[in-house]
Amino acid sequence: MSVALLVVAGYPADRLASQAAKPDSFRLKALAILRTVPLIDGHNDIPDAIRERGGLDAVDFSVSQPKLMTDLPRIRAGAMGGQFWAAYVPVTTMDSGPHPAVYALEQIDLVHRLCARHSGSMAMAYTAADVQRNFAAGRFSCLIGIEGGHAIENSLGALRMFYRLGVRYLTLTHWRSLDWAVASTDTARRGLSAFGKQVVLEMNRLGMLVDLSHVNDVTMSDALHTSRAPIIFSHSSARALTDHARDVPDSILKLVPANGGIVMVNFNPGFVSEAVRAYGDSTSAWARALRAAGADSATRADSMRAWDARAPHATLRQVADHIEHIRQVAGVDYVGIGSDFDGITEVPDGLEDVSKFPDLIAELLRRGWTELDVKKVAGLNILRVMRAAERVAAGLQRTAR
Numbered sequence: 001m002s003v004a005l006l007v008v009a010g011y012p013a014d015r016l017a018s019q020a021a022k023p024d025s026f027r028l029k030a031l032a033i034l035r036t037v038p039l040i041d042g043h044n045d046i047p048d049a050i051r052e053r054g055g056l057d058a059v060d061f062s063v064s065q066p067k068l069m070t071d072l073p074r075i076r077a078g079a080m081g082g083q084f085w086a087a088y089v090p091v092t093t094m095d096s097g098p099h100p101a102v103y104a105l106e107q108i109d110l111v112h113r114l115c116a117r118h119s120g121s122m123a124m125a126y127t128a129a130d131v132q133r134n135f136a137a138g139r140f141s142c143l144i145g146i147e148g149g150h151a152i153e154n155s156l157g158a159l160r161m162f163y164r165l166g167v168r169y170l171t172l173t174h175w176r177s178l179d180w181a182v183a184s185t186d187t188a189r190r191g192l193s194a195f196g197k198q199v200v201l202e203m204n205r206l207g208m209l210v211d212l213s214h215v216n217d218v219t220m221s222d223a224l225h226t227s228r229a230p231i232i233f234s235h236s237s238a239r240a241l242t243d244h245a246r247d248v249p250d251s252i253l254k255l256v257p258a259n260g261g262i263v264m265v266n267f268n269p270g271f272v273s274e275a276v277r278a279y280g281d282s283t284s285a286w287a288r289a290l291r292a293a294g295a296d297s298a299t300r301a302d303s304m305r306a307w308d309a310r311a312p313h314a315t316l317r318q319v320a321d322h323i324e325h326i327r328q329v330a331g332v333d334y335v336g337i338g339s340d341f342d343g344i345t346e347v348p349d350g351l352e353d354v355s356k357f358p359d360l361i362a363e364l365l366r367r368g369w370t371e372l373d374v375k376k377v378a379g380l381n382i383l384r385v386m387r388a389a390e391r392v393a394a395g396l397q398r399t400a401r
Helices: 003-008 013-020 025-034 046-052 072-077 100-117 128-136 156-164 194-206 217-226 274-292 297-309 316-329 354-366 371-399
Strands: 039-044 080-088 122-124 140-147 167-171 209-211 262-265 335-337
Touching (some): 025 371, 039 262, 039 371, 140 209, 156 167, 156 194, 194 371, 316 354, 335 371
Parallel strands (some): 080 140, 122 140
């Protein structure tokens, strides 16, 4: 019965108001769960977002930042326990500007300074035990992953030094292929070179996680068959639901359990909604058609605004669908969350910023997920992967002595 009908029927107004204001019980349960397990997001691009806005002195991270998706107040509202901050290195550095390694060093420096500046709330973490210790002390863990294997400039020595500076994963490629690994945008039917396999094995020896987001399917397979430690997809979704090359096909998802890795679901609308992905393709085609027809710039702009007004939206529920699909194909022990906040320009409805993580956990609870299973997705799975990589590294280092 609608509220209007209840009023007409004489239903007590105070009881109606009480029911309307009743908190979502699933969200309350989600918040209670996140007080017992650290929610760890696999990928957030705030370092580059801060850099683009003039650096740490220009961005007060302790107050709400309306043009960003991440800040301390929203981290607290999102009941977060830790974050892999992406030391993103643009592929343009391969051609001009600072060396990729220098850009990566500056991003790593920014993360360390950000964490130190807010040391009352945040602390660096280098191991799973560090995350748990910080969480027990009520502090948010700052972890570092480099996004783009070009940052090592084909040097295993640089890779080793990045590890010493706190880097705990390396995304093998970004949007452009390297000599030793192929990106998802590349149509080449090849994967890791001999040197690429060396990179993976040296990461295993160090205890640095191999991140397969952004690589093509052959590189995914090669890395899974080369790595002696669990791999991660720090921010990728399921290709069976959205046919994007950045997503993970079922054939690869089925290999993840034997490796012990994890796929951390991305929130990029074009990666989680097939309608949004297809609309993006049609937008590009429409823009080309306008240019081919000789439309002037004003006409093209008006037409594209009208076109964009009809654009579909991705939703929180679709993100949950990807999590469920990965659970179905790979298993609940091999899925996590990798938002890509502050690296994406559009967001799903209901997942606008980091404060919304409890709503995603609530949606899984609403679907009948158990408390243990949502704890795994929130943080237990990635902590397991980190511990496993640490054990493999310790074993390889003992053997090498």
